[in-house]
Amino acid sequence: MNIRLYNARILTMESDKDIFRGEVWIKNERIAYIGTNEDILDAGPAIPHIKWDFEIDCGDNLLMPGFKNAHTHSAMTFLRSYADDMPLDEWLNNKVFPYEAKLSSGDIYELTRLAVMEYVTSGVTSIFDMYINLDAVAEACRDTGMRCVLCGNVNDHTSSPEKMAEEFERLNEFNPLISYKLGMHAEYTCSKKLLDRISKVVHKYKAPFYCHMSETKKEVEGCKERYGMTPGMFLDSLGMFDYGGGIFHGVYLTEEEMDVLEKKDVSVVTNPGSNIKLASGIAPVTELVTKGFNVAIGTDGPASNNALDMFREMYLVSTLSKIRDNDAVSIGADKVLGMATIGGARALELKDADILDTGKFADIILLDMHTPNMQPENNIVKNIVYSGSKSNVLMTMVGGKILYHNGVYNIGERPEIVYENCNKICERILG
Numbered sequence: 001m002n003i004r005l006y007n008a009r010i011l012t013m014e015s016d017k018d019i020f021r022g023e024v025w026i027k028n029e030r031i032a033y034i035g036t037n038e039d040i041l042d043a044g045p046a047i048p049h050i051k052w053d054f055e056i057d058c059g060d061n062l063l064m065p066g067f068k069n070a071h072t073h074s075a076m077t078f079l080r081s082y083a084d085d086m087p088l089d090e091w092l093n094n095k096v097f098p099y100e101a102k103l104s105s106g107d108i109y110e111l112t113r114l115a116v117m118e119y120v121t122s123g124v125t126s127i128f129d130m131y132i133n134l135d136a137v138a139e140a141c142r143d144t145g146m147r148c149v150l151c152g153n154v155n156d157h158t159s160s161p162e163k164m165a166e167e168f169e170r171l172n173e174f175n176p177l178i179s180y181k182l183g184m185h186a187e188y189t190c191s192k193k194l195l196d197r198i199s200k201v202v203h204k205y206k207a208p209f210y211c212h213m214s215e216t217k218k219e220v221e222g223c224k225e226r227y228g229m230t231p232g233m234f235l236d237s238l239g240m241f242d243y244g245g246g247i248f249h250g251v252y253l254t255e256e257e258m259d260v261l262e263k264k265d266v267s268v269v270t271n272p273g274s275n276i277k278l279a280s281g282i283a284p285v286t287e288l289v290t291k292g293f294n295v296a297i298g299t300d301g302p303a304s305n306n307a308l309d310m311f312r313e314m315y316l317v318s319t320l321s322k323i324r325d326n327d328a329v330s331i332g333a334d335k336v337l338g339m340a341t342i343g344g345a346r347a348l349e350l351k352d353a354d355i356l357d358t359g360k361f362a363d364i365i366l367l368d369m370h371t372p373n374m375q376p377e378n379n380i381v382k383n384i385v386y387s388g389s390k391s392n393v394l395m396t397m398v399g400g401k402i403l404y405h406n407g408v409y410n411i412g413e414r415p416e417i418v419y420e421n422c423n424k425i426c427e428r429i430l431g
Helices: 037-046 074-079 088-100 105-121 134-144 161-171 192-205 217-227 231-237 255-263 272-277 285-290 310-325 333-347 380-387 415-430
Strands: 002-010 020-027 030-036 054-057 062-065 067-072 124-130 147-151 178-186 209-213 245-249 266-270 295-297 364-367 393-398 401-405
Touching: 002 364, 020 037, 030 037, 062 333, 067 266, 067 295, 067 333, 074 088, 074 105, 074 134, 074 415, 105 124, 105 134, 105 393, 105 401, 105 415, 124 134, 124 178, 124 333, 124 393, 134 147, 134 161, 134 178, 161 178, 161 192, 178 192, 178 245, 209 231, 217 231, 231 255, 255 266, 266 333, 272 310, 285 295, 285 310, 295 310, 295 333, 310 333, 310 380, 333 380
Parallel strands: 002 054, 002 062, 067 124, 124 147, 147 178, 178 209, 209 245, 245 266, 266 295
Antiparallel strands: 002 020, 020 030, 062 364, 364 393, 393 401
16 A cells, blocks of 8 residues: 655654754655655656655654554553552552453453554554453454554463463464563562563573563562572573563663663663552653663553553653652653653664654654644744644554544444443443
8 A cells, every 4th residue: 555645744763864844755664765855856757656555744843763662461451440549569569460360361451442542642653451361352453554663471370481472472472563572570579489480481482581670679679689689680590681672661770770781781661650650650761761771651551640642651751750859850752752762762772663754663643733732832842742632643653554643543343332332341340
């Protein structure tokens, strides 16, 4: 399918390119051409005639790479505004784990579709999803058109290293939109014997590894009591990060852990909305950036956030860092926007979904610049991070397919059906 996006301002997210006016041409799932209006005029007759399936006048609005939600648990939509105002350990053990055990694969499929609808309205074109039934998540993302990296969720009660290995081989071949990374829930939900078995799988495939880590003080102190080391040092002693990977949260990383993990090329995915709602703390984002870490941004699940809104997360990353550092200039808007796009792509190893360029995936969003919150245009990047919102998302495209445009969803199902199905699931499980 050939699509032309014209009369646009374009932010490629390349470090050496400013916003320019131009066009983006798409052939099937990739960008076939991107250039300025002047480039097109200069080329003139040299540009071959193309029969367009769609041509979209962008109305001088902004095209840019989609956001990468680098940590989430999509199907937890069923617990939105149900399991609130509790500390993490009590929240998990009393409100999350018992009800998740009642979910069927069909439930997870429907609940994930609901999350995808929210992602596309927030300009999200890729997600890094960890959940108890990854086949159902993969099927929902394939059917709706969402690019999804799946993360293993091994713990003492869910999955196993053997199943993770089987999923790694099978789900990486499942669909072009779907990939899979080795992972576990967290150190504190895995026995030492299980951790040793997980490490063997990591070394068998020589693959990056991901997990929740250093989210709360209690978690860190518990690990030190069990093993005499902080979580990062303990997991490193098992060789978990010998091939890189990433951690989710990283609120209480020590200097020693940072030095070790940065050398192992471990990304840190910060989740400010969830961390402050659960009173877990504020991640040391400025220090991580200074030390050379790749930092990405995630919403976490819709039970602990409760929104899947990357605009809100970007705002929180910047403003909470300023509070933590007691420094109004600690993290600038350009750095934060890079975390939400390029940083997420790097953490998820989506090398063809980081910037807008010829040959890259057509994972593109269109932002409305003709709204009060985007005016005046003193600095468009700062407007996106500090005053932008989901209401500015006019279009979300993944792999050349438009999933959302001007309030209309194209995910294979009518929104009312998805809402009805999800509410029935909640009535049955939550009673």
